[in-house]
Amino acid sequence: EIVLTQSPGTLSLSPGERATLSCRASQSVSSTFLAWYQQKPGQAPRLLIYGSSNRATGIPDRFSGSGSGTDFSLTISRLEPEDFAVYYCQRYGSSPAMYTFGQGTNLEIK
């Protein structure tokens, strides 16, 4: 079973700063199968990035994803107040079909 480990657990930054969130897989993951979500308190998660680097519909271009193999990252180029939330990475596995999430990174206002 592939495990996704996100770091840091909590990231404290100020609006306008750059945020880099990490997602490390215990085994190599196809970039096609790696996604990122944003979740605000009391809300459902929202798809941000799919296929490691493709922005979902309506996602601002300050959000970008990259990586390959076992190391993936989500970057927010310039933080807006509405970006402070919890972020999850997710991997799809096909044998058996299975979605696995990282434990999340809490991006908080410094």
Place this chain on the structure above:
Amino acid sequence: QVQLQESGPGLVKPSGTLSLTCAVSGDSINGAYWWGWVRQPPGKGLEWIGEIHHSGGPNYNPSLKSRVTISLDKSKNQFSLILNSLNPADTAVYYCARQGAYNIDSWGQGTLVTVSS
């Protein structure tokens, strides 16, 4: 734009059975997408429960497989989750979801289910 709405009891007794339904509007469950369930214990992370397609599945998380059933109701354009042998660790917000190509592109608002006597 697809919309998903969960419904079901908010309180279930230990050893009991949870039954939730997800009503889908703006899309047909007979189309290309898979339909699934994800849960989130209070203050914790996300756990995928399982998925179904009108022409395939269901597929379940191995950790829950012995207790889970997911089914489709094509006449009502909705799908359902049954989870049995409940214990307090099953207390969570349960989300229904539309699954795209290897990701989850639409979510219901979620419904809190508490397992308690």
